[in-house]
Every structure is written in C-alpha cells, then in structure tokens.
Amino acid sequence: MINDFAQKFFQEIDRKLPGLQDMLPKQEIKAAVQSALGKMDLVTREEFDAQSAVLQRTRERLEQLEKQLADLEKRSGRSD
Structure with missing residues (x-):
C-alpha cells in the first residue's frame, strides 16, 4: 500500500x-x-468498507429499536 x-x-x-x-x-x-x-x-479500503457496513446495520437496528420503544411508550400512555 x-x-x-x-x-x-x-x-x-x-x-x-x-x-x-x-x-x-x-x-x-x-x-x-x-x-x-x-x-x-x-486502514485499507476493504477495512473501511466493512466498518461502514457494520455502522449502517447498527444505525438501522437503532432506528428499529427507537421505533419499537416509541410504540411501547405510546401504548403505555407515557410520552417524553
């Protein structure tokens, strides 16, 4: 390199x-x-791309969990 x-x-x-x-x-x-x-x-381009993919999946999972939490809070009548 x-x-x-x-x-x-x-x-x-x-x-x-x-x-x-x-x-x-x-x-x-x-x-x-x-x-x-x-x-x-x-880092190599391959390492960078691999970490970017991990970060993207993590962001997607975080958004999913935030939505689930918001739905649960809405159902329980709690809002922040």
Whole structure:
C-alpha cells in the first residue's frame, strides 16, 4: 500500500512538473513518504468498507429499536 502510494506520488510529480523528479533525491523522498505513512493510523479500503457496513446495520437496528420503544411508550400512555 505504501509503495503504491509512493509510486503514484512520483508519477503525479512527473506529470505536473516534468523533469523535477530527476532533480529530487528519489530514495530519500521515498523513505520519508514511507516513514510518514507508516506513522499514520491508516486502514485499507476493504477495512473501511466493512466498518461502514457494520455502522449502517447498527444505525438501522437503532432506528428499529427507537421505533419499537416509541410504540411501547405510546401504548403505555407515557410520552417524553
């Protein structure tokens, strides 16, 4: 993942600023990018999507339970 990002980073630099990449110390920049990304708390897209799905199901269940509670309170004559 980090190597892919570093590669895309250098491709983008070369696309936006042709010739600049030749003047940059590529290994040092790659090491710096890898170090910085390694310190970040990153997740893969698959992990993010899985957690998003769990969150969506949890929200749906919470809405269901809130509706049930409101119905029960209505039947019991209690309202907040």
